[in-house]
Amino acid sequence: MDPTQPTHPHRRRRSTTGRIYSDSLASNMIERTRREMFYRACAQGFPYSRQLTAHVSCVNYLVFSRKGGRWLASAGDDFRILLWDFNQEDVRSPSGCYSGPAGNVLSLDFSASNQYLISGGADNLVLRYDVSRLVSPGVQWAPERPLPALSVYRRHDDSVRSVSAHAHHEELFFSAGEDGRIILHDARADRRSPSAQGIYQHTTEFTGVQAHPVMEHIFATSDSHGQVCLRDTRMAFGPLSTRSNEGIVQTYVTKLSKRSLGYLSNPESSSITFDCDGGRLAVTMLHWYPTIYALSDPYPLAVCTGRNNPDGNPVPAGERTYSNSCTMKSGAFGGPGIGEDVLYAMGSDDFRGYVWEIPETTILTSLRQEIPTEEWYTREWHDVVGYCEGLSATRYVPSEISTPLCRLNGHRSIVNAIAIHPSQLHIVTSGIERHIVLHSPMPSSPIAQDLSLTPLEVRKLPEYSPEDEMRFLGTLLGTHSTLHGDAGQSDDESQTILLFDHILGEEGEGDIFELRQCKENDDDEDDEDDHVLIDIMRSPSASPP
Structure with missing residues (x-):
């Protein structure tokens, strides 16, 4: 025996490269397993549900808090904002209530770190609430004593259709109004000082605004004329000398064309939303289908329809399916627990919610059809609708996702709002009725126990x-609360x-082509109506809120 050798066995050192490779394999296996479980659960649809009842009138908007999705915020025509705690083992009732709205609430959003909740609505107000008070030691919420707003912003002269918090800065948020204003608010500044905010004034009503989830200077807007734009805050706000091109860095093509018609149609873009990494944008169009765009591509990738049932068979003639002709609706991307938004969900006039699986952008781009102008006019294109910039422009026919992954039942009237939980396999829907429906692929989960099978029957529209x-x-003509604002009724x-x-x-x-006709010279007329820029950053005569 060599006395220079150790008497105990020598442990081999594990190389750093080997450890990283092993960790990578384990991570990939976990990710693959998570995705397999996700798709297996989604393939069953979301057949179980529970009604969450606390509102007393229509519920117009739903949003989960960022990251883990602890809070669900809901609001509508009863002038109240409710918070539901999804950290509970069996969520059944709200854990908080906010007062302050004097009209129907139309939009909600959580701030970057979920400390604040922002609302906007038909009372022209933007309200900001401190969510952290609900979880502060010693604070007990009582239903008869709702918490007031932390801040009230009175810079709009008409209904606030949309609010959106900045993804990185806790104190910054946008609001969009039917007065044609987009306002960038900074809560650190004095609300009475005009120099604390930037306003962009448009010539038509704004219907939506969304802050980009990654790029801090980028936001998207939609308006009632159908225009959807990507904008840069550095070009849209500030002194007039620094503003350019109305802040627009990308305009998305939303006009529709049929071969048999000598005019275009411009559907109203009633709401917009980004997916979680900001690579795709979904546009809700009145009297048309939800349309998916890639961030840097002006032409649509896909439209989501209800032409087929979830089993792939065509919907029988005369049977109602996806449509959006009444009420303001908002859609949502989601991919609970997999870190990628592969689903898009939307409410419908046929009393159901729809969930579609959205293929990768590269696949959708390869499936999109590009038809040159000459070919468009020299061939027959039966039942083909193309997107284009004008009558003489190339037509782009996006891929049609005609088979929804599943449909969400449980409602007796129109579904307006939908939200997908960021980590749990749950979807919530609401609309004309006073209750929210919590949907699940399983009868129980970490946050909801003993859910019931949702009835498959859908109420028919009566003659x-x-x-x-x-x-x-x-x-x-009567004292109906939805029409006359009797919040407590x-x-x-x-x-x-x-x-x-x-x-x-x-x-x-x-028919969108009958309801929204767009003549060839509409663009020229719009160009002549220059957008008005209000420079409140420098104007000493601007009136305080």
Whole structure:
């Protein structure tokens, strides 16, 4: 035996390269397993559900807090904002309530670190609430004592259609109004000082604004004329000398064309949303389909329709499917627990929510059809709708995602709002009714126990008789809370459903090419109406809020 050798076994050193390789394999295996479980669960649809009931009128908007999704915020026509704690083992009732809105709430968003909740609505106000107070030691929430707003912003002259918090800066947030204003708010500054905010003034109503989730200077807007733009805060706000091109860095093509018609259609873009990494943008279009765009591509990648049932079979003729002709709706991307938004969800006039699986951008780009102008006019294109910038421009026909992954039942009227939990396999929907529906692929989960199977039957839109017409007029002229703002009145929900049944019967299933005609010279007319820039950063005469 060599005395120079150690008497104990020598342990081999594990190389750093080997450890990294092993960790990478383990990480990839975990990620692959997580994705397999996710798709297996989604393939079953979301057949289990529970009603979350606390509102007393229509619920217009739903949003989960960022990152883990502890809080669900809901609001609507009862002038209240409720917070639901999804850290509970069995969520059934709200954990907090905020007061302050004096009109229907139309939009909500959480700040970058979830400390604040921002709301906007039909009272022209933007309200900011301190969520941290709900979890502060010694603070007990009582339903009869809702918490007031921390700050009130009165810079809009018409309904605030959308609010969006900056993804990185806790004190910055956007608001978009029907007064044609986009406002960049800075909560660190004095709200009464005009120099504390930047305003961009448009010539038509804004319907949406969204801060980019990654790039700190980028945000998107939509308006009632159908224009959807990507903008840069450094070009849109500040002194007039620094503003350029209305802040626009990208304009998305939203006009529609049919071979058989000599004009275009420009659907109203009623809301917009980014996916989690900001690589894709979804646009909700009134009387048309949700349309998906890549961030840097002006032409659409895909449209999401309900042409087929989830099993792939065509929807029978005469049976209602996805449509968006009534009410303001908002969609949502999601991919619970997998770090990538592969789903898009949207509410519908047929009393259901729809969830589509969105393929990768490269796949959608390869499937998109590009039709040169000459070919468009020299061939027949039956039932083909192309997107284009003008009558003489190339047509782009996006891929149609015609088979939804699943449909979400449980409602008796129109579904307006939808949100996908960021980490748990849950989707929430709401609309004309006063309750929220919590959907799940399983009967129990870490946050909800003993869920029930959701009925598959969908209420049919009734045929109207003279008696129904009289009841509708009674609802319209009576003291209906949705119409007259009686926030505390919990009326018979059937009145609300009757009201929107009648609206659907009158306005539903409209042809976008008949409802929204866009002449070739519309763009020229828009260019002549220069956008007005209000330089409140420098104007000493601007009036305080």
